[in-house]
Amino acid sequence: MSGHGTPIPMTSHPCGPLSGTAEVPGDKSISHRSLILGALAVGETRITGLLEGDDVLDTAKAMRAFGAEVTDHGGGAYSVHGVGVGGFAEPDQVVDCGNSGTGVRLIMGAMATCPISVTFTGDASLNGRPMARVTDPLALFGTQAVGRTGGRLPMTLVGAADPIPVRYEVPVPSAQVKSAVLLAGLNAPGQTVVIEQEATRDHTERMLAGFGAEITVEETDEGRVITLTGRPELKPQIIAVPRDPSSAAFPVCAALITPGSDVLVPGIGLNPTRAGLFTTLREMGANLTYENERVEGGEPVADLRAKYSPDMTGIEVPPERAASMIDEYPVLSVVAANATGATMMAGVKELRVKESDRIDAMARGLRANGVTVEEGEDWWSVEGLGIGQVPGGGTCETFLDHRIAMSFMVMGMGAKAPVTIDSGGPIATSFPIFEPLMADLGARLTRNNS
Ligand SMILES: O=C(O)C1=C[C@@H](OP(=O)(O)O)[C@@H](O)[C@H](O)C1
Numbered sequence: 001m002s003g004h005g006t007p008i009p010m011t012s013h014p015c016g017p018l019s020g021t022a023e024v025p026g027d028k029s030i031s032h033r034s035l036i037l038g039a040l041a042v043g044e045t046r047i048t049g050l051l052e053g054d055d056v057l058d059t060a061k062a063m064r065a066f067g068a069e070v071t072d073h074g075g076g077a078y079s080v081h082g083v084g085v086g087g088f089a090e091p092d093q094v095v096d097c098g099n100s101g102t103g104v105r106l107i108m109g110a111m112a113t114c115p116i117s118v119t120f121t122g123d124a125s126l127n128g129r130p131m132a133r134v135t136d137p138l139a140l141f142g143t144q145a146v147g148r149t150g151g152r153l154p155m156t157l158v159g160a161a162d163p164i165p166v167r168y169e170v171p172v173p174s175a176q177v178k179s180a181v182l183l184a185g186l187n188a189p190g191q192t193v194v195i196e197q198e199a200t201r202d203h204t205e206r207m208l209a210g211f212g213a214e215i216t217v218e219e220t221d222e223g224r225v226i227t228l229t230g231r232p233e234l235k236p237q238i239i240a241v242p243r244d245p246s247s248a249a250f251p252v253c254a255a256l257i258t259p260g261s262d263v264l265v266p267g268i269g270l271n272p273t274r275a276g277l278f279t280t281l282r283e284m285g286a287n288l289t290y291e292n293e294r295v296e297g298g299e300p301v302a303d304l305r306a307k308y309s310p311d312m313t314g315i316e317v318p319p320e321r322a323a324s325m326i327d328e329y330p331v332l333s334v335v336a337a338n339a340t341g342a343t344m345m346a347g348v349k350e351l352r353v354k355e356s357d358r359i360d361a362m363a364r365g366l367r368a369n370g371v372t373v374e375e376g377e378d379w380w381s382v383e384g385l386g387i388g389q390v391p392g393g394g395t396c397e398t399f400l401d402h403r404i405a406m407s408f409m410v411m412g413m414g415a416k417a418p419v420t421i422d423s424g425g426p427i428a429t430s431f432p433i434f435e436p437l438m439a440d441l442g443a444r445l446t447r448n449n450s
């Protein structure tokens with residue numbers, strides 16, 4: 001496991017203006033999938049722009065343990081020599097996925113229909129997260145799983161030696177669950193069907209098609225029906241990973257709340273299954289524009305320009321938008337505290353089973369810095385104080401959660417007094433260059449124990 005658990009207390013000081021270009025790293029979801037699908041293809045997949053965050057590096061390590069050759073060529077360029085669908089070897093050690101829900105759940109799916117037995121573990125955060133949402137549908141293929149009470153890691157999966165294809169309606173809006181079932185379906189003969197009621201990020205479907213699998217997606221009265229034909233030979237691909245909209249969210253939101261700011265965040269994917277935050281910010285009155293809109297690798301892409309936005313107002317975020325911005329609610333709540341009026345976020349109970357209970361973690365830290373928050377099981381609302389009016393001065397617990405850590409660092413940039421977090425260590429899981437990138441824009445982040 002990577003060392004992000006070591007506490008690194010950090011403080012973010014009020015600053016401004018932020019200006020310049022923020023070249024954020026590669027997309028985390030696409031990076032995991034590039035490695036996993038590359039490992040399941042026959043031949044060599046070449047990847048550029050891979051996110052070299054701990055989450056993705058743990059997946060690279062896991063792919064090596066399953067027998068794929070993963071080579072680091074430097075600067076985010078990797079090659080993966082795959083073993084083919086059904087060709088995973090049995091790792092001789094426990095597979096440690098660190099902090100990554102995506103990593104562990106997708107890898108469980110990929111090995112579930114191979115005749116091997118694998119024990120998975122992670123850090124304290126990952127070992128507290130629910131895995132039955134994945135092992136329940138995998139059991140339908142014939143996969144067995146034994147873990148700790150409540151379906152928690154560490155957990156051993158015994159892959160189905162004679163898998164049968166599955167028809168499964170995903171009960172929670174989760175791209176990880178959908179993807180785990182599809183990856184398991186790759187090595188089941190016949191058609192595996194996954195149905196989702198709410199569209200979640202569709203990278204697995206797009207990339208499976210790109211790797212040459214037979215996969216169809218239909219919008220029907222039943223929901224979004226995805227049909228995959230098992231046992232394809234996946235063809236190696238050349239993949240340029242786009243920059244991550246979920247990472248772009250931090251410099252964008254920081255610019256909106258920091259006086260005088262003007263920041264360009266180039267080359268950000270605006271796939272509708274990922275772009276909900278930017279739509280929401282524009283509805284709140286953010287000065288956020290899309291420049292140089294284009295299509296790259298089949299995906300809509302634009303350069304985002306975010307400027308200081310002193311006149312934002314709170315809104316009700318439509319619940320049906322939740323899946324398209326699920327990782328962005330923490331930083332949205334920081335912007336909401338700088339708007340006038342309340343922002344209501346409903347239909348978001350999935351936030352309670354991320355790296356931390358994100359509603360609880362944000363509510364505690366916002367309150368510790370003078371912001372009023374109300375919450376229920378499936379919703380929360382933040383009372384806006386107006387731009388620059390967040391008192392700050394408090395310390396926030398981050399619960400091994402990178403998005404909580406970065407959100408509070410953004411809050412400090414636009415607050416009246418500095419905001420401190422107990423640890424910025426987890427930031428390395430998804431955005432290892434966060435500190436230098438924000439410093440280059442003009443932010444003042446200090447490590448308190450150095
Ligand atoms: O499939 C993926 O790459 C992801 C899916 C989402 O999780 P859920 O599937 O739990 O919603 C998201 O929160 C996570 O950061 C990445």
Ligand SMILES: C=C(OP(=O)(O)O)C(=O)O
Nearest residue numbers: 099100101102103327354
């Ligand atoms: C929820 C997240 O990641 P994961 O589920 O992969 O740990 C995230 O990156 O915000």
